[in-house]
Amino acid sequence: MNTGFGQNPPSPMPAQRTYTCSWCGTVSDGTALSCPSCGATINVKAIVNPAGWMKAPGRKDMAKLNFNKSVCQIEGKYVPVADFNLAPEDGVYFAHHVLLWKDPSVPITMMPLRGGWKRALAGMPVLMTQAHGPGRIAFSRDAPGEMLALPLQPGHRVDVREHLFLVATHAVAYDFFQTGVWFTTKNGDESETHYPLGMMMDRFSTGNLPGLLLLHASGNVFVRELAPGQAILIKPTALIFKDSTVSMHLHFEHPNSGWQLWMSWQQRYLWLRLVGPGRVAIQSAFEPVEDDGASITNSSPATRQNW
Numbered sequence: 359m360n361t362g363f364g365q366n367p368p369s370p371m372p373a374q375r376t377y378t379c380s381w382c383g384t385v386s387d388g389t390a391l392s393c394p395s396c397g398a399t400i401n402v403k404a405i406v407n408p409a410g411w412m413k414a415p416g417r418k419d420m421a422k423l424n425f426n427k428s429v430c431q432i433e434g435k436y437v438p439v440a441d442f443n444l445a446p447e448d449g450v451y452f453a454h455h456v457l458l459w460k461d462p463s464v465p466i467t468m469m470p471l472r473g474g475w476k477r478a479l480a481g482m483p484v485l486m487t488q489a490h491g492p493g494r495i496a497f498s499r500d501a502p503g504e505m506l507a508l509p510l511q512p513g514h515r516v517d518v519r520e521h522l523f524l525v526a527t528h529a530v531a532y533d534f535f536q537t538g539v540w541f542t543t544k545n546g547d548e549s550e551t552h553y554p555l556g557m558m559m560d561r562f563s564t565g566n567l568p569g570l571l572l573l574h575a576s577g578n579v580f581v582r583e584l585a586p587g588q589a590i591l592i593k594p595t596a597l598i599f600k601d602s603t604v605s606m607h608l609h610f611e612h613p614n615s616g617w618q619l620w621m622s623w624q625q626r627y628l629w630l631r632l633v634g635p636g637r638v639a640i641q642s643a644f645e646p647v648e649d650d651g652a653s654i655t656n657s658s659p660a661t662r663q664n665w
Contacts (some may be wrong), residue, residue, distance in 0.1 A: 382509040395509040395570070397421035397432055399629040413577035414506060414639070417579060423507055425527050425570045430507075430577040435655040436505040438505040439498040440525060440572050444491025452525040455496045456589070464493035471532075474657065486532070497525045498573040506579055506598065506639070508571040515563040515602040522573050529569035534559045539594070539608045539630065541661060543652035552592035554608065554628060556646050561602065574600060579645030584634025601636030606662035626651065 378385050384395035388527060392398060400463065406412045423430040427445035432438055439458060451469050460466070469486040489495050510530060518533075526532065539555045562571050575598050584590065584604060591609055600606070607632040628649050632638050 367558040378548055379494075382507075384509060384513060392421045394422070394424045395505040395568075397423050409582075411580040411582050411640075414504065414581055423570060425509075425568070426529070428527075430570065430572075432505055432507070436502050437498060437500070438503075439496050440505060441494065441496045443494050444489070444526075446492045449488055449490040449528045450495070451486055452497055452526050453523060454485060454487045456499055456524055457487070458496040460489065460497045461493035461494040463496050464489050464491070467544035475600050490527075490539040497572075499524060501574070501576070503574055503576045504579050504641075505645075508573065508599070510562065510564045510569045510571055512566055512568055515561060516563065516599050517602055517604075518560040518571075518573060518599045519595075519597050520558060520560060522575065523560055523562075524572040524574045526562060526572070526578065527570045528565060529567045531563045531565065532561070533563070534558045534635070535561055537606070538658050538660065539606060541608060541657035542655050544655045549655065550652075552648065554649075555606075555630060563602075564637055574642040575639075576615065577641050579639055579641055581637060581639045583633065583637050586635040588634045590632050590639075592632065592640055593644055594628070594630040594647055596640040596642075597630060597632075598639040598641050600632060600638045603634075605633045605660075606639055607631040607633070608658055610654075610661070 373458070379393040379398055382398070383534065384391065384393055384397040386394050421432050423432070426448050428448040429443045431441045431443075433441055444464065457466075459597075466487055466489050469488040471486055484554060491566045505524070510516065536557060537555045537559050540551055540553050540557075542549055544550075582590070591611075604627065607630075609629040611627040611629060613625060613627070626649070629646050
């Protein structure tokens with residue numbers, strides 16, 4: 359259409375499209391093949407089973423995760439490697455045994471931790487190591503499994519089972535707390551206290567800035583969003599992480615029927631009871647929980663027993 363001035367009106371600008379990652383909530387323009395924050399493949403529909411568990415999003419080999427002015431590239435599938443290219447103002451911290459290689463220019467220093475004696479007693483790492491840019495540094499757990507990328511939005515907190523932490527950016531604050539999940543058994547004159555989930559759990563949180571947290575899980579990873587008051591029973595060693603809003607309790611179940619009632623004292627299931635609201639993640643490969651069936655003499659206040 360001619361306006362009378364010898365020129366046509368400008369064409370309307372196309373509407374800008376955005377893509378919101380279903381895994382981490384990052385908003386991007388959707389032009390890349392993967393989410394720039396967690397590496398989840400773009401436009402792949404979540405697979406949810408009838409029980410409500412969603413498989414953690416797959417990511418292509420060499421997927422790149424952006425944080426601040428730095429990049430982390432996830433390399434490999436069977437025993438994945440987190441390859442960081444750190445900008446001068448960025449840094450990461452990690453357990454010392456997961457360091458794979460680094461540029462000579464990247465300085466490594468010790469990161470002070472509170473409660474060293476409690477951590478040693480609980481079997482957790484007493485020392486944490488940190489590195490600063492500029493330069494490249496890479497991390498890997500010496501075991502097959504899945505590397506789980508958790509971009510933490512400002513004000514978010516997650517609780518992680520011990521020995522699953524790999525590396526976190528400096529925007530992520532670190533702390534730990536007592537799980538409160540334990541029970542005591544007595545066999546003859548000997549008493550033993552058991553910690554099915556471990557004595558301590560790691561807690562990671564962010565303040566005003568987002569951060570990136572990497573975990574290493576065994577087998578496949580499944581995630582479920584619990585509604586307020588909704589509960590689920592899982593094996594304690596299958597837990598990877600939970601939102602800090604999810605409460606947890608120790609739960610014993612004694613199967614019995616008729617004449618087998620007397621056997622239920624020795625045959626029992628030990629569960630971790632999780633109550634929403636919030637997200638929980640489990641791994642399909644997990645260690646068996648040690649329980650010799652001895653008489654329980656004491657337990658954490660939140661313990662429940664079903665007969």
